[in-house]
Amino acid sequence: MSFMTRMTAAFKGEVRADELEAYRRAGGLVYTELERAEALRSRLAAEGVNLWHGPQAAAGQLLCTWNAFVLQAIGEHLLDADYAADPSTVGYVPQVTALQVDACFSQVENWVSRARQAAGNSRYLVENELLLPADLPEWAEASPCPLPHLKGMLAASRAIRQHAEVALGVFEQTVADADRHRPALERLRQLAAEAATTADYAEGLLDADPAPRMHEAIEQRLQRALEIYYHLGQLIAMPGLITGYKGPDVRQAVPPANLRVSDARNFDPWCLTDPQKRSFWQADPRAHQAIKEMWDYDPAPALTLRIQAEIDAARHNGAITFATDAQGKPFGSYYCCPFSAIYLVRRPVVIAGRALRAMQTFTLEVSAEDVPKGGPFKRELIVSSFRPTNEVDYCDPDGLHGD
Known part of the structure; x- marks a missing residue:
């Protein structure tokens, strides 16, 4: 990195992102696992397998892959949004962004490992190790939250939303006994609607070039949307969790x-x-x-x-x-x-x-x-x-x- 880049970053109080970029590269294997999970989801749908009654290890593979993907996507979009906002400090990010990206990337390996264990062992049940659905890492705090950080969260929510809506559509097609599970299906649709509305509202606020005092309101909405999508993907993968699910607020x-x-x-x-x-x-x-x-x-x-x-x-x-x-x-x-x-x-x-x-x-x-x-x-x-x-x-x- 050039001397001017280092000086500009130091003036702005930004920190090096070398280690974060290393974790980003290592976490790229998430996308191979995501392809495998989507192929598994499609195969189960074609075979008419209902995940309420289907192989639990397969559900665990889908759930763990989803979590790894969401965490990787949040970290990547936060980095990319900051670089795009200020090309003069590419390779450096604000402290709040560094903390949040590190919190996300640090969990990716564990979820990928569990996804692969579930894929390789039909008796491996991740729900015996962890209480599910799992929560996102704790949110890093900054006042006000930098605008590029908010845009990165929004970009992540868009990418995650697309995959969540596809997964929900495929899942609904596999539920042959829909009447029996109607309340649970309606709960999933409700969560998807809440997350989409919250993200859309945050995007509308961002489009208005908000003043710093508005950043917290936008940040809270994007955090909530991402938390709901994180849970939604897990509930779709393992629908047996839906009955006891009470939402992100009580967790x-x-x-x-x-x-x-x-x-x-x-x-x-x-x-x-x-x-x-x-x-x-x-x-x-x-x-x-x-x-x-x-x-x-x-x-x-x-x-x-x-x-x-x-x-x-x-x-x-x-x-x-x-x-x-x-x-x-x-x-x-x-x-x-x-x-x-x-x-x-x-x-x-x-x-x-x-x-x-x-x-x-x-x-x-x-x-x-x-x-x-x-x-x-x-x-x-x-x-x-x-x-x-x-x-x-x-x-x-x-x-x-x-x-």
Whole structure:
């Protein structure tokens, strides 16, 4: 990129999009999966297969492919709209665009993987792993939202709408017992109409060259249209979900029920450790000492225990589960003391004041390592893409067990 491009982008507060472009290229495989899914949809229609009663793995393949396509389309259109609006900073985007594109692209691989697993294994049921329909990633915030960002959202809604309407038309043709499923079919048509109307209204506002104070109203409408289309495609793929579907508004993350830790002085010191690997760590003398030191330095054990209680409640309620790899094997515990479990979010939930979205993986990090140096005691959720490692960090505050 030229010196002038970098200078112009820096002046405007834009950030490099190199990594986003790499993820865009990698995510291009979505379109091959989309072709396969559309061929599958057409074949099922030709064979008269009703997805209410048809193979569930096929429904899972269609659903996962749809989600990957929507996420890829949103990310691509946001990038392209920004480049088109200002050719002088191609390769750079505003912070809000970078955050939103990254949030979308980061989920594409997981959905493509699940689509391929469903295509290759008739017994693979994605609904056993995640609560569906899944939600879009959390929306990045900016005030006002840049006009090119809004135009990118609009362009994405147009592309997604076209595929959604075709999918709905093909689906309706396969429902031989339409009378039996009439309420569900009408619900799908209602959702399609709501999304289309919301997007059309936003487009009308955009055509008027809106003032910055109007951007938020347009943004909210486009977000809602995209959220509905995302759900609509999933419901078309897996119509068994329609009965329990109550719309995007009621699926917002909410705090768990009030939890109380009655006695922070009498508890199992291993309660933060991954229960799947607890016996392993309990057999390690260094882990014993590290756990003891962590609790000795904790200035508010009740707060730490409350966070773990919220995690336990979320797992009990099905909002989260232990994360597994593509072969269904547990990820294992986090490499840092207290060796917490790694979790997969199945539906939106708030834990420790942090809103978590479906498909995210997270763990709880608690550490007193920096306390003797005057640093803070650390207790926080880490949301990341976790990978296997042989590294172990006992996070010992006194430095007695360093590697």
